[in-house]
Amino acid sequence: MTPQRPTMNDVARTAGVSLKTVSRVVNGEATVAPDLVAKVRAAVESLDYRPHLGASMLRRNDRRTRTIGVLLDDVSHPFSAALHRAVEDQARARGIHVLTGSLDQDPVREQALATAFAERQTDGLILAPTGGDLGHLEAHTGMPVVFVDRIPAGVTGDSVVSTNVSGAAGAVRHLVAQGHRRIGYLGGRRLLSTARERHRGYLRALGSHPGPAVHDLHDPTAAERAAIAMLRAPDPPTALFTTQSMVTTGAIRALRRLGRERSVALIGFDDFPLADLLDPPVTVVAQDPSRMGRTAATALFERIDGYDGPPREIRIPTTLIPRGSGEL
Amino acid sequence: MTPQRPTMNDVARTAGVSLKTVSRVVNGEATVAPDLVAKVRAAVESLDYRPHLGASMLRRNDRRTRTIGVLLDDVSHPFSAALHRAVEDQARARGIHVLTGSLDQDPVREQALATAFAERQTDGLILAPTGGDLGHLEAHTGMPVVFVDRIPAGVTGDSVVSTNVSGAAGAVRHLVAQGHRRIGYLGGRRLLSTARERHRGYLRALGSHPGPAVHDLHDPTAAERAAIAMLRAPDPPTALFTTQSMVTTGAIRALRRLGRERSVALIGFDDFPLADLLDPPVTVVAQDPSRMGRTAATALFERIDGYDGPPREIRIPTTLIPRGSGEL
């Protein structure tokens, strides 16, 4: 026996007006006589009426739910979390709500959540693609999609990504400028465009003399092991370049374990909290996840509002932040 | 001229069956002849039909949207982000989606988002209350609410919070056991139950001899200034207890600035990434945001499923993690 929530009809009855008049008042249409407005307001108040957005949206001509979906690697990861927050802020400014999901790089979950969001009629989607086949995601779900962080194989929408190649190349050149000639590379999954691009930047900076490289790392423990192995091998590198924060922290732990944190230089791609409080402070190529989120949200809203130009690839600049570990 | 998404009616027509048969197939009701099922499946496939959850939900008897709202301080803060992630995982296991929002401790936004979620018919809400007046939130929105992290003034629902008093008291006793007699307190907003409870624990451990205290801090810069002032005052404390991670990092910066990080002990409430890599490593009272999120989600789902017992106050234990800074 839960007390039913009141409907517009209930309000109309208690206010002694027609359903449509209530609708007009609730939607702020100006063409209602002041005394009726007052009556309706009073009835809304007394019944504690709240409109049913689902029903409204069903009948409305512009079938908008004013909801978007945001699918990221892991909402608890600092990069994803900052991006999520920025999207949320842009959305709030437009009275739009955000459904979230963490994909953990799982293409199955990606597909499932994108479909589920489509069934909920989200107006659009911001997606950090897992690298699985997205096929014709946009045609399939019927909603505009903006990709963030990574560019999927079969592009069907705008993407907002960091300047990975130049950022990585800049970092490695910075190490070269400090006199390093043998620079190790510790990178993430090559399935993803980020790892490939950052590796390309690394190679570009080193020309025909690249150092040792380990690929497809994505948790700190594996990165730590890989770094230790690399530093213990014959002719070890004098500097390390890591392509994501999980790998960077693994490398830091490795250097500590070997007592080499003051002798082997390190630059990590992607900034992380407290990097400046470590010893030595960690030099990074900082991304700007907030700006990426803002930009992606803006691009998505343009698409939702009907912009129909060709897919855009928007690059967000990175910044080298020298703090010490890259200047050894 | 956007191509309309197909409806059940379209599917029925192309499959040559009635609307209702399509509905049965889509909802997996067993009472449909295999050949009709096949026809419907084919039509669904060829039209790329996807059911409209909003319409379904409107007509259905159990008016569930299978969506919950999660309102936290800031989805990009590590504590909130970890909690969010845990809620999401529990929700996914039940096929439930999550709408998120960051409140930035703003009661106006809290009220607005809670109302907006109610209008979207979310089945329930997990809320880190801002400290503003919530009045009869549950009665008002008509959905169950579970509070996390903090207990609001006028309780109207379950709450899931850390063992703040005993956690704080344990930390301070730990400092006393190291020989400290003068222990400074740097705390967050007393409007919130967390700060009050942690201060109570601090007082309990010190009996009638509390040290200097500064309250109502909530950003690192203010905390840093307060810590510097406290340490420069006459008869400065030999140890600090901080009640949240933002304040803790502020205190760390202050100790560094004064060159006292190896002479003044520090224990912070709430763990944070890389605390173990700092120098000295930071001793903390770790909360368990994942468990809090899991527990809150479970409690909420119980309420959604009709459990109607009295409000529950669930305490999640904290853990003292000695790493060095608290053992000076």
Place this chain on the structure above:
DNA sequence: ATGAAAGCGCTAACAC
């Protein structure tokens, strides 16, 4: 086992 009709809460189109 299948279908026809009614209606969820609301807005659009068109009266009055």
Place this chain on the structure above:
DNA sequence: GTGTTAGCGCTTTCAT
């Protein structure tokens, strides 16, 4: 200015 009618896409109820 206000009310009436129809119907969004779907599930229910009830008939066949």
